[in-house]
Amino acid sequence: MKRSLFVKLVILYLISAVFMFLLLNTYGLKHYEQMLVKEKKMQLYTQALSISNDYMADFYNQNLSLTDLTAKIKAMAIMLDSRIWIVNKNGIVISDTAPDTGNNPIDIYSLDSDFLFQSFPSSSRLQEVLSEPMVSIVYKVLFNYQVRGYVVIHYSMEKIHNSSLSFTNTLNLCLLIFCIIQAIIFSILYFITVLPLEKLNKAALEYTKGNYSYPTTVNTTDEFGTLATSLSFMAGEIRNLDNYQKKFVANISHDFRSPLTSIKGYAEALQDGTIPYEMKDKYLGIILFETERLTKLTGSLLTLNGFENKGILLEVTSFDINLIIKKTAETFEGICKNKKITLNLIFSNKVTLVDADMGKIQQVLYNLLDNAIKFSNQSSTIKISTQEKGDKVFVSVKDYGIGIPKESINKVWERFYKTDASRGKDKKGTGLGLSITKEIITAHNENINVISTQGVGTEFIFTLPRTGGFL
Numbered sequence: 001m002k003r004s005l006f007v008k009l010v011i012l013y014l015i016s017a018v019f020m021f022l023l024l025n026t027y028g029l030k031h032y033e034q035m036l037v038k039e040k041k042m043q044l045y046t047q048a049l050s051i052s053n054d055y056m057a058d059f060y061n062q063n064l065s066l067t068d069l070t071a072k073i074k075a076m077a078i079m080l081d082s083r084i085w086i087v088n089k090n091g092i093v094i095s096d097t098a099p100d101t102g103n104n105p106i107d108i109y110s111l112d113s114d115f116l117f118q119s120f121p122s123s124s125r126l127q128e129v130l131s132e133p134m135v136s137i138v139y140k141v142l143f144n145y146q147v148r149g150y151v152v153i154h155y156s157m158e159k160i161h162n163s164s165l166s167f168t169n170t171l172n173l174c175l176l177i178f179c180i181i182q183a184i185i186f187s188i189l190y191f192i193t194v195l196p197l198e199k200l201n202k203a204a205l206e207y208t209k210g211n212y213s214y215p216t217t218v219n220t221t222d223e224f225g226t227l228a229t230s231l232s233f234m235a236g237e238i239r240n241l242d243n244y245q246k247k248f249v250a251n252i253s254h255d256f257r258s259p260l261t262s263i264k265g266y267a268e269a270l271q272d273g274t275i276p277y278e279m280k281d282k283y284l285g286i287i288l289f290e291t292e293r294l295t296k297l298t299g300s301l302l303t304l305n306g307f308e309n310k311g312i313l314l315e316v317t318s319f320d321i322n323l324i325i326k327k328t329a330e331t332f333e334g335i336c337k338n339k340k341i342t343l344n345l346i347f348s349n350k351v352t353l354v355d356a357d358m359g360k361i362q363q364v365l366y367n368l369l370d371n372a373i374k375f376s377n378q379s380s381t382i383k384i385s386t387q388e389k390g391d392k393v394f395v396s397v398k399d400y401g402i403g404i405p406k407e408s409i410n411k412v413w414e415r416f417y418k419t420d421a422s423r424g425k426d427k428k429g430t431g432l433g434l435s436i437t438k439e440i441i442t443a444h445n446e447n448i449n450v451i452s453t454q455g456v457g458t459e460f461i462f463t464l465p466r467t468g469g470f471l
Contacts, residue, residue: 006194013186017179023173033164035084040135040155041120048078048139048151056086058153060143070095081159083134085152087443093117094149108152118148123154133157196224203231212239259290314443318467321354321361321393322347325384328365334375341376343369346385353467354393360440361464367433368460372399374459393466398459404452412450413438437462 033329036220057074077097086095091109108115116138123134134154141149196218206214212235218228224424266283269275275283322345329343336343354361372382376399385400404412412434441448441462448462 002199006190009186009194013183017175017182020175021172024175025168028171029164029168032167033161036160036164037135037157040160041137042232044080044135044137044153044155045119045139048137049082051076051151052139052141057143059150066095070073070097073097080153081155083130083154085150087116087150087152089147089149095150096379112216115154130154135160139310139420155160166403173326192220193224196220196228200224200228200231203228203235207231207238208234212236259294262290263287274431314360316355316357318353318355321352321386321395321464322350323354324358324362325365325395328362328369329384331366332369335373336382339373339376340379342381344381344383346383348385348387352386352388352393354464355467356444356464357440360443364440364462365395366435368397368431368436371433371460372397372401372458375399375403376401388466391466392463394461396459396461398457400457403454403456403458404450405454409450409452426450 035383051073055064055069059066061068069086070460073086073095074097077084083094084095084097085106087093087108091107093106093108096106106129111128112121113124113196115121115123115136119138121136121138123130123136126134126136133156136152136154139151139153140147141151160184186229199218200216201212201215214235216228218224220228266287270280270283325345325347329345332343335341369384376382380400382400384398385396385398387394387396414435438448444464446463447464448460450458450460452458
């Protein structure tokens with residue numbers, strides 16, 4: 001990337017420099033020369049007017065001799081660096097400031113019959129008397145309301161061209177200095193733009209190889225620094241996702257391998273007669289238990305996968321959350337009886353209506369109750385309560401069991417996460433129930449929190465919108 005972009009920038013820089021040089025030395029030079037010619041014509045015309053007003057009336061009144069007139073216009077010609085003619089009405093040059101013009105008078109009419117009738121004539125037809133191309137002006141001299149002669153002033157085109165060249169050379173020098181400064185600026189821009197891009201590109205390539213700890217060495221406060229920070233953050237998130245996937249595969253492998261190993265081992269033992277016939281019911285029961293565990297794990301995975309791929313589609317209705325709690329609690333009557341656990345239902349009102357997806361909220365209650373029963377001690381109590389506060393209904397499921405270690409509270413929503421105590425206490429759990437619960441409550445735009453003290457108990461509290469709560 002560095003080399004190709006560098007070459008492109010250099011080519012673009014050279015093209016722009018050459019274009020500016022050619023433009024300046026062609027169109028620019030010609031345009032400036034034309035401007036100088038125009039200015040010089042106006043200047044010479046003004047001087048011709050001055051000669052006519054200051055000297056010609058005295059000359060025609062014979063107050064000024066031709067010799068004196070020639071002397072005066074020669075002084076003015078030296079000042080203007082030009083050649084001045086005094087021409088009579090017949091087109092004959094009677095005074096010429098050029099030295100060594102010879103004794104033969106110049107007859108302008110014979111050279112160019114239209115020359116004296118134009119204010120700014122072309123001198124191309126006067127090559128016999130003019131040694132080089134000239135800028136010429138003609139001013140008619142009027143005396144007693146008659147044209148008595150002409151003042152003609154010539155200025156060298158070569159001098160104008162040299163002046164324009166001198167000015168253009170100055171501009172070329174300025175252009176050269178500008179190009180050098182531009183090259184320095186270009187180099188600085190290259191180092192502050194292309195080099196950071198190269199570093200970011202290298203970091204991105206390292207991340208694609210799985211090297212998520214590769215540092216982005218762009219330590220600036222501009223947009224490149226922001227991009228580097230974002231790229232580094234992205235790499236960290238990908239690293240966490242990669243670690244999560246590895247952990248996910250490890251957990252699911254463990255949770256599938258254990259029951260499959262049991263099923264395979266006991267099935268083979270039953271098949272080859274290792275297990276006595278009279279003990280088959282016991283081991284068939286174990287096989288069914290492990291099969292149920294696999295079925296539950298597979299169902300939970302499919303549920304979470306559906307949430308991720310399609311989102312959670314809610315069928316929101318208004319229903320009595322107290323009634324749903326009662327029905328859900330009834331499904332655990334058998335297991336509670338075996339563990340001598342008492343379910344204590346406490347409702348702030350006889351009927352508490354909420355707007356939610358009844359089926360999914362029932363699943364939330366089932367998961368929370370199932371979790372509370374698993375980690376409650378024998379002969380303990382589980383309290384389930386509802387309380388209305390403003391436009392919300394707070395639902396609480398509280399047990400007095402083993403509790404959750406402080407370092408594990410923020411991880412209970414992670415998929416397959418199990419504390420060491422829970423993994424040893426409950427082999428049937430999938431570690432997905434609380435993840436599903438969190439997804440459902442979040443889909444309702446509500447919150448769920450957990451409060452737990454190890455050895456004391458755990459309380460899960462979630463909110464639901466109360467029916468008519470915004471009226």
